[in-house]
Structures are given as structure tokens and as C-alpha cells.
Amino acid sequence: MFSFTTLAATAAIFAASVAAESHNIQFVNNCGRGTPVLSQNFQTINNGNSYTSNGPLSATIAYLDTGCGFQGVGCAIVEMTLINGGISSTDISLIPDHAFNVPTAFHYTNGCSAGASCTNANCPVSEAFHKTDDYAAQRQCTANDNGLVITFC
Template sequence: MQFSLSTAFVALAGLVSAVVGETHTVHFDNRCGHGTPKLVQGGKVLSSGEDFTIHGPLVSAIAYLQTGDCGLNGENCTLIQTTLQNGGSGSDTDISLVSPHKFSVTSGFGYYGGCDGAGADCKDQECPEQYHPVPCSADNVNLAITFCL
């Protein structure tokens, strides 16, 4: 088997573009007139309402509207949990009211740039979409989160 430098370069370039090419954006639309959207991952605030773009996967992130009553991990508030990633099991987002989280403001999410139209809304403390993850297998998918629908 003959292995050339050009073959190695092409293979490496393909691998690098696959890794570097992954990107996801989380966009917030706060229609409440109060509060600050938060995007948190592993106890670190990634965004306080501005668009957040990551070059690579966003795994196990949470979002909520900080109204003054929420803990760092969204305790006491409506929580949106998300993983945005290419390949494997793909992206997955859901709304949670599981204790210590509880209904605080109407909240919803939707994918864009892939899986357009897929999402869920939580309009009251009995929201039927809670606990039901919404999957998306599209690469480089983005997420729009809206508060006070």
C-alpha cells in the first residue's frame, strides 16, 4: 500500500474541517419586559441574553429567565435543557418543571438552521410538553428560546 503526503493532507484536512466546522448558536427573545435570560453550562454563565455561539458541541446546558428568584442552576424557575451536537445522538432539548424547578414564566424553544418548526412551549404549570425531549439530527442546528410567549 502506497501512502502519499497528499493523501495524508487530504485526510487531515477533512478531519479538521469536520471538527472545526461544527457550530451552534443559542438566541434569546425576552418578551417579558423584565428579567435576564441566562445560559449556563457546568455552573458557568455563558450568556446573559446575548446570542451565544460555540464552535463545537454544547452539551448539558440550561437556560432560564432570571427574575431574581432563580438559583444559578435555574432552581425555582422554568428550565430549558439542551444539548446541541453533530453526529452521534444529535441534539436534544426539553422543558423541565421537575423540582427544584417550577413554572415561573411562559417559555418555549425552537430549532432553526435545521429541524425548523421542531420545538415546544410551556404556557402554564401544567405544560404537557415538559419532560418530552425534542430531538434534532441536523448538523449545526441552532436554538431560539423565547420567554413570555
């Protein structure tokens, strides 16, 4: 016979496992140079390897460091917010002080297939922000536990 305490503990464990949130970022560097960087709130959280966030991943950028300045200045960046129960949004940005340095692309994994690719400094507005109101560059996903594959070159 189960006690109330055992049932409550089992329910809490089940609820926690159902509510767990996870987002995986994978890097593919085909350039033969540079180091992929993942940065959140002005702090580098990963250099070059896959990264898994156990919770929302907001206000985060990724770039291939080929001699970029602080926070990818002088390089193309991928901006992302990945969240369960809402709208995840990702884009490529060339808004100055960012600029094209290598072909950059991304696509969602685990529930969405949207993505974008910028292969040169003049890639279309539908693929990358060149100025702050180029909203067509954003790709959104509402699937829980979505992730990204970010490819350079």
C-alpha cells in the same frame, strides 16, 4: 508543482473546515423583565446575548432569571445537548426544584423544526417535564450544526 507538504497541509485545512462544529443559541425575551442565562457545568457562559459554541454543547441549561436561585431553581429551564453526528436533545423542565415563572418555548434552527412551548404551570407533559420520566417532553434533532431559539413570554 505542489509538494507533498503543501498537499498535506491543504488536506488538513479542508478536513478541519468540514469537521468544524457550531451551535448557535438565540434568546428572545418578550417579558420586559429578567435576564436570559445560559449555563454549562454549573458555570454561567452567557447572559442575554446570542451564544455560539464552537463544538458540542452538552449538559447546558437556559432560563430567564427573574429572581431564580442557583442554576434556575424556582424557574422553568430549557435543558439541551447539541451535538453533530449524534442526537441533539432539548426539553423544558419544571421538575422540582424548578417551577413555572414565565412562558418558555424553544425551537431548533438549521435543519430541524421541532420545538416545545410551556405557557403556564399546568402545561402538558408533551411540552415540559413535570417529573423525571416525562420523556414525551424531549425534542430531538439529528442535523449537524443545529441551534435553538429560546423565547420567554
